[in-house]
Amino acid sequence: MDKRFIIIHPHEIIRKGLWAILRESFHFEFVLLNSVEALKDYSGLKNLFLVVFLASELDSKNTKTQIHELLALDNTLQIIPMYSSSLECSPHEISISQDEPAFAITETVKKLFNKQKPVQKSMSDLSEREKDVLAQVALGFTNKEIADKLFISIHTVISHRKNITEKLGIKSISGLTVYAILNKLIDTENIDPASLI
Amino acid sequence: MDHFKADDKVAKLIHANHYLLPVINRFGIRLGFKDKTVAQVCTEKNIDSNFFLAIINTYTNEDYFPEQDLLKFSPELLIDYLRKTHRYYFEYFFPEVEHRLNKVLNSCQGNCGDLQLINTFYQKYKVELTKHLEEEENRVFPYILALTGCLRTGGQMPEQFSNYYIQSREPEHTMVDQKIYDLKNILIKYLEANYDDNLCNTFLFAIFQFERDLVDHARIEDKILVPKVVEIEKMVRHG
Ligand SMILES: [Fe+2]
Ligand SMILES: [Fe+2]
Numbered sequence: 075m076d077k078r079f080i081i082i083h084p085h086e087i088i089r090k091g092l093w094a095i096l097r098e099s100f101h102f103e104f105v106l107l108n109s110v111e112a113l114k115d116y117s118g119l120k121n122l123f124l125v126v127f128l129a130s131e132l133d134s135k136n137t138k139t140q141i142h143e144l145l146a147l148d149n150t151l152q153i154i155p156m157y158s159s160s161l162e163c164s165p166h167e168i169s170i171s172q173d174e175p176a177f178a179i180t181e182t183v184k185k186l187f188n189k190q191k192p193v194q195k196s197m198s199d200l201s202e203r204e205k206d207v208l209a210q211v212a213l214g215f216t217n218k219e220i221a222d223k224l225f226i227s228i229h230t231v232i233s234h235r236k237n238i239t240e241k242l243g244i245k246s247i248s249g250l251t252v253y254a255i256l257n258k259l260i261d262t263e264n265i266d267p268a269s270l271i
Numbered sequence: 272m273d274h275f276k277a278d279d280k281v282a283k284l285i286h287a288n289h290y291l292l293p294v295i296n297r298f299g300i301r302l303g304f305k306d307k308t309v310a311q312v313c314t315e316k317n318i319d320s321n322f323f324l325a326i327i328n329t330y331t332n333e334d335y336f337p338e339q340d341l342l343k344f345s346p347e348l349l350i351d352y353l354r355k356t357h358r359y360y361f362e363y364f365f366p367e368v369e370h371r372l373n374k375v376l377n378s379c380q381g382n383c384g385d386l387q388l389i390n391t392f393y394q395k396y397k398v399e400l401t402k403h404l405e406e407e408e409n410r411v412f413p414y415i416l417a418l419t420g421c422l423r424t425g426g427q428m429p430e431q432f433s434n435y436y437i438q439s440r441e442p443e444h445t446m447v448d449q450k451i452y453d454l455k456n457i458l459i460k461y462l463e464a465n466y467d468d469n470l471c472n473t474f475l476f477a478i479f480q481f482e483r484d485l486v487d488h489a490r491i492e493d494k495i496l497v498p499k500v501v502e503i504e505k506m507v508r509h510g
Contacts (some may be wrong), residue, residue: 078334105334106273115337118494141380177289243460246446249453256461268391 075123075150077187080105080113083129083156088172092127092156095176096183110137113144119147125183127170130157152186200241204218205259207234210246212270274328274335277310277320284309288331292485293363297355298467312401322348330487341450341495346419346503349496356488357404364481371474378467386464389457396450403442405490410441415500421507428507437500444489451482 079102083089089106097104105116110132124145128137133155145151157163160171168186170179200208210220217235221228244250248271255267256258275284281304284291292302299316313320325341372390379386414432421428455478458471 103334114339116334118336119334131286243456244453245449248392248395248455249450249457251311252388252453253461255388256457256463262301267388271388271395 075121075155076121077102077125078105078119079103080107080116080124082107082110082113082124082126082132084108084132085129088129088156092179095179098176099180100183110140113141117144119145121152124152125186126151126153128153130155130162154182154186200238204234204238204241207231208238208250208254209259211235211238212251212260214270275324275331276310277313277324278308280304280306280308281312282306283407284327290480291327291330293359293484294327294330297352297359309398319344319348326352328489331488333486336490336494338494341491342499344495346415346496346499349499350415353488353492353496354408354412356484357408360400360404360484364477364484368393368474368477368481371470371477375466375470375474378470380465383464383466385462386466388464389454392450392454392457397453399450400447403447406442410435411437414440415496418500418503418507422503436504439495441492441497444493448482448486448489451478451485454478455482 077097077100079093079100079130081089081092083092086108089108093104095104107113110128126141126145128141138153141153142151152168155167155169157169157171157236159173163169163171168182170182207220210223215223217228217231217234221231224231238250239245242253244253251270255262255270260270275287281295281300285304298318299314300318304312307315310320312318313323317405321340322344325337325344328335329337329341358494372393376383376386376390414435415437417429417432420426455475458475458478462471
């Protein structure tokens with residue numbers, strides 16, 4: 075899952091400071107905001123792992139609910155409060171403070187990511203079954219027709235197609251057809267390849 | 272990152288994101304900015320600077336999308352920008368992409384079957400996209416302009432648009448976006464023919480830029496233009 079860092083703090087010096095520290099170790103997109111309200115312009119964020127650094131003075135039940143409402147629906151969300159002094163930090167929550175050295179902040183975030191072991195989809199080659207399905211897709215057959223031809227359920231066809239698209243990074247049928255021809259999954263001796271794309 | 276503001280220099284904008292060049296050209300702003308700020312250039316050229324900033328900021332930062340701000344602008348202003356973008360695709364992008372692709376094709380040695388396939392894929396994509404753009408130019412945009420005209424004057428909708436509603440008419444963007452992405456990814460991951468590296472990179476750069484422009488364009492139509500027109504349709508009853 076792609077990640078984004080969102081830094082919310084009223085002071086520019088803190089926003090930019092934290093951004094400068096984090097971008098040395100993390101190569102993700104950053105969004106820097108001076109208030110929680112400004113988040114509403116980012117309601118299009120989807121399928122991301124969002125790490126929100128939130129100034130403790132802005133941190134209340136209310137703002138947390140607001141952030142969740144705006145972002146949690148389509149994303150995985152982790153809010154990290156940002157305190158002005160480490161004396162305010164509680165050992166029971168993940169947080170950072172402004173009097174910590176930079177490496178400690180980086181460590182905290184790294185630990186968070188290690189906990190979040192991503193589910194690694196194997197990006198290896200297509201399975202034989204997936205190749206069969208892809209060949210049928212390239213030949214222009216519908217899910218129903220493919221299911222009948224290969225003696226599998228429509229549901230299975232759909233799930234194969236989803237895996238194929240994820241593995242190859244190709245979404246459209248004509249794109250998949252190009253791949254199938256390139257990799258000789260279909261016999262193009264008797265068909266004009268251009269007619270399939 | 273940070274958003275561009277009215278007192279930023281135009282030169283700074285371009286240093287930060289050179290993809291903005293064709294975008295600001297659509298507003299009639301051309302190279303040779305000297306030290307002029309966005310506000311100055313907008314006044315000079317009679318451009319609504321808030322609209323200009325909304326467009327360049329959404330273009331630069333995919334995550335940034337001030338729906339409330341953008342919804343304020345008139346459909347006429349949006350359509351003018353979208354039409355200029357279409358013209359840019361027809362007059363520059365298509366010919367340029369083809370020119371670059373042909374150079375790669377000509378540089379190919381030995382078996383060039385996969386480049387031929389990519390060419391076919393591109394040609395069919397172009398036909399599909401052209402149909403999409405023409406539908407907007409010939410039907411969707413004139414409809415919206417007639418509708419906003421009615422809103423202003425309180426007049427009747429012309430006969431030809433009876434039973435015409437935006438949501439069933441603005442063509443789908445999913446396919447258009449997906450295919451340009453696929454074209455890019457097939458080149459990056461699966462190309463095997465023997466071609467000239469530099470020519471192929473140049474072709475790929477054009478596709479990258481095209482994709483970026485198209486996705487932004489589609490987003491403006493789907494997220495700003497369509498909701499806006501739906502709102503107006505509620506005010507101007509027709510059918
Ligand atoms: Fe368009
Ligand atoms: Fe469109």
